[in-house]
Amino acid sequence: MIETLFSNLAIFVLSLLVGFEVISKIPSTLHTPMMSGANAIHGVVIAGAIVTASLANSPAGYILTFIAAALAAANVFGGYVVTDRMLRMFTKPTPARTLTKEDAS
Amino acid sequence: MIETLFSNLAIFVLSLLVGFEVISKIPSTLHTPMMSGANAIHGVVIAGAIVTASLANSPAGYILTFIAAALAAANVFGGYVVTDRMLRMFTKPTPARTLTKEDAS
Amino acid sequence: MTGTAFIVGSAYLLAAVLFVVGLHQMRAPSTARRGNLVSATGMAIAIVATVVFALIDSGGQLVAWVALVLGLAVGGAFGVIRARTVKMTDIPQLVSLFNAVGGGAAAAVALADFVLHITGGTLPLTASIPIALDVLIGSVTFSGSLIAAGKLQGVISGKPITFPGSRILNIAVVVIALASAVLFVFNTHSLVLVLVILAASLIFGVLMVLPIGGADAPVIVSLLNALTGLAVAMAGFAIDNQAMIIAGALVGAAGTILTLQMAKAMNRSVMSIVLGGFGTADSSAGGGPVDADLTNIRQVTADDVAIQLAYAQHVMIVPGYGLAAAQAQHEAADLAKLLTDHGIDVKYAIHPVAGRMPGHMNVLLAEANVPYTQMLQLDEANAAFDTCDIALVIGANDVCNPDARKPGNPVSGMPILDVDHAKSVVVLKRSMSPGYAGIGNPLFSDPKTGMYFADAKKGLADVILAVKEYVSA
Amino acid sequence: MTGTAFIVGSAYLLAAVLFVVGLHQMRAPSTARRGNLVSATGMAIAIVATVVFALIDSGGQLVAWVALVLGLAVGGAFGVIRARTVKMTDIPQLVSLFNAVGGGAAAAVALADFVLHITGGTLPLTASIPIALDVLIGSVTFSGSLIAAGKLQGVISGKPITFPGSRILNIAVVVIALASAVLFVFNTHSLVLVLVILAASLIFGVLMVLPIGGADAPVIVSLLNALTGLAVAMAGFAIDNQAMIIAGALVGAAGTILTLQMAKAMNRSVMSIVLGGFGTADSSAGGGPVDADLTNIRQVTADDVAIQLAYAQHVMIVPGYGLAAAQAQHEAADLAKLLTDHGIDVKYAIHPVAGRMPGHMNVLLAEANVPYTQMLQLDEANAAFDTCDIALVIGANDVCNPDARKPGNPVSGMPILDVDHAKSVVVLKRSMSPGYAGIGNPLFSDPKTGMYFADAKKGLADVILAVKEYVSA
Ligand SMILES: NC(=O)c1ccc[n+]([C@@H]2O[C@H](COP(=O)([O-])OP(=O)(O)OC[C@H]3O[C@@H](n4cnc5c(N)ncnc54)[C@H](OP(=O)(O)O)[C@@H]3O)[C@@H](O)[C@H]2O)c1
């Protein structure tokens, strides 16, 4: 029990640190897609919906499974799709397109 | 056992991520002190020397304890002191010194 | 921990690494899309690992799995369809909506965990505390984000909504929510307590966001986004799921930083926005129109604008909130294309807060196929105004108000676009009405400025027609 | 895990947070010192927590504690004294030395853990693998860093040292080390295997660094620094100590990024440096002197320099390796002070790799009390050369070689300081000898350049004397 708690706590704290550090100065150009992209990541709550389904054993449990699944799915699928839609539109000018290493990979 | 391994592995991986992210573009001005500062941090091996001491029960163990302690102490104490010595020298011009929030705190 | 659990844990770690790499790549326009795909790959791995583990480890009831699949289908379809069809001008409210459902899902997971143990032994503190926090935070972000989405959509008034006694009601609701959460932690069988936490938190979410002005909503959405991350992490603690703990904490922290950066770009402090919601008067928001004084104004027509543009060498387009409101991004891009094809150098000067939320103008222009290399950020743009023959301001006002350089007014100190450094200026807007800050703009009465009064979409279309004549001639 | 272990674990987490915050603050000169103190506080917390836990949890033998205290006293005293007394020009080798002892300590911890279990049951893979890796990596960094320190100190020749068959010997040593490590993992009672790993790794460390040129040594030191981090993390796995895992991984990753950035600043690739050590010829390193052609050269005296300086408005000092070698940083600062007091604007143009390692020149000048606001980085400096009356180049050569702008020579493509944009130039060096890249410098024969041949320290002292006459006059 306490072992698990410590491990989870360590994971939590270190993830917070990663989160703080990964967002350093972002150009405001990307604030909107970035927010949307972070939004999609917390759609990982869908894993919780799956676990909920595997344990549910009462009508209330089934209903909550349905709710959690529906909400989480909207978050994760909608989130990634709309972020992608936004970012797909960010293009370099087509005429001046030179084959850089980035493009090639 | 496997619980501990997982927890340690997760801690390791997340710490790697933090490490990668915390060093984003540093001005080359600070490359030397930064390297020295990181150097001091791995002096945390001194914790290992302490654990070694608490467990050692043979002449070989005592000798290794001494070696580990001496080497680790040189690393950690020397590392922090020399980094501080370098950084202490980085000053703003004294005449133009205005009392900013940073200075006040 | 079993061997399977270890493998699942490792898959979660891999997913976490991909989330971080994805976020990291989202920092630059050239790699951002790939970053989002990397992050999505991480999500796919986490989902597959969870399904495999759930099937092996517990099996579960068929009806529960059916509920899951149904839920996923309904929610997934809704999400994807909305994501595919949303107009780019409506992005802010959609992000808010997706945030709301995330918070709701996190609360539902905690509720399900509670239901599971309602008849069994008392939950340990390591489960009851996160459950309580999850229901609290998840519900607040659920209802709060819905209200914010409503404000952004215009379903709910964008004006700060307050009523007598709202402050006391607020405090009462918070106290009730927190007190019942504390009680619940030591009394994990009480359905009543859970329902009270749920209700009080939902109400608090509504009360928190209602008094916030529509223009401040993006910052609140970002803040709620970070909170949803925390709620998900709490849900992860409750059901001991590392993927949720890691990703939730990641978003919680990253979202917090993003919120601070957004608020800074908008020249606002997060504190003042949130507290503004609790009764502190916000002097700069709203603001009635100043007297329209047309005597010092030089009005120009579409034809005047067209001739100026057609004979310029360097043109700078300065889009603002009005362009977004009029959805005139395509017309602006068409005009730019027309001029560029005619050999004229055209760039866009984009202020961080021009538009409906920070970075939104870039998305709108990107939608109209404007390459991001033509979108100049504040500093680059200001360096370019000096050599610019004509600056075409479209539906922007505050972001190019030279009074920001003087103290003592609502925009004082806000970094602005130095439009007044251009050789000549044309401002396209419908009237002399002020912008968000509610103050007059000396740029409009500058002798080198021509005011072209029209709706942005209609006005640009007319200019395009007129330019075509000069260009073909 | 006991309650005590939980508390110790939490203390370790706190320490980890402080390490990260400290590193974060070390990114900017204004907060860097505080960052180092924050990091040191984290270290103090980790140490205290470990001591408390060790006393409560296992107690241990008195003699072991005495050995510990003795070791700490000896090592600590050595470290602090060296840190306090080291000349700033000798920083690179001291950092390398501290890195060596860190690697050695990590290896010793793993060895002690091995000794502890040599008579007991077989170690599980989760202990034997990290022990093997720790001894391997720790020993390589120990001996490798010592050699690098020796090269930087000049005790060992800075020239790449190679001998016939060195490549085969290298491969053999690596194979032996790895093979015995693998064998050990499944045979954790074998002292012989451990000693073989130890010996082979130590030899490999020496062989790896010997062939690397002294000027490339800083990058190797940084790389070994990162490796020591990994060794410490492995030691942490072996003895299940989270502080070591976290801090080790942190330094391992941060050090890797820092190494890449340093290499980039030096216009080198880490791969080519390390592989260079394995026999690939390094065309740019070393390089014999070019023919000294004094016909096109305009020589100037201390007096000429002084008069030019005394009547200038904007002076830019360009320090290079020669200033560091001559330890003339104090003279340079004194000259600058003298001119500044006389109302002349003096700045320093600091190339990232001017000096003995990246960022080293900044440390040297900081030592001489130059405020960091006067140290211009490459871009700022290049913007300032255009308005600079006289650029005083002190012991620098490659970093201001205009040939870097042309293709086909060893410095091609290296970002340089645009010294040739200044109105006039004075170069202070001892002769026409080339610099590190071994090529001539057209700047020296530029009509606006005066060559002032002298040792940097002596030459500056003479200029100071001469300037004083003009200033007091
Ligand atoms: N982007 C964000 O995240 C954000 C968030 C909160 C607050 N803000 C604030 O909002 C302001 C943004 O500055 P801004 O210069 O972009 O906008 P602004 O100062 O609000 O001015 C927008 C102008 O567009 C005109 N307009 C409105 N609809 C139009 C239409 N259909 N066609 C043509 N013109 C139209 C309006 O004048 P007419 O009525 O005369 O046409 C108005 O003066 C700043 O004060 C900023 O701090 C921004």
Ligand SMILES: NC(=O)c1ccc[n+]([C@@H]2O[C@H](COP(=O)([O-])OP(=O)(O)OC[C@H]3O[C@@H](n4cnc5c(N)ncnc54)[C@H](OP(=O)(O)O)[C@@H]3O)[C@@H](O)[C@H]2O)c1
């Ligand atoms: N900083 C690093 O981390 C690093 C690491 C590896 C390689 N490098 C390389 O080293 C070079 C650094 O460029 P740099 O311009 O600073 O140095 P440089 O090109 O090596 O030239 C240094 C000059 O200083 C002169 N000098 C030496 N001792 C002197 C003394 N006592 N008094 C006066 N002058 C003296 C030498 O000429 P005389 O003999 O005529 O006096 C020499 O030409 C670059 O090529 C860089 O890539 C740097």
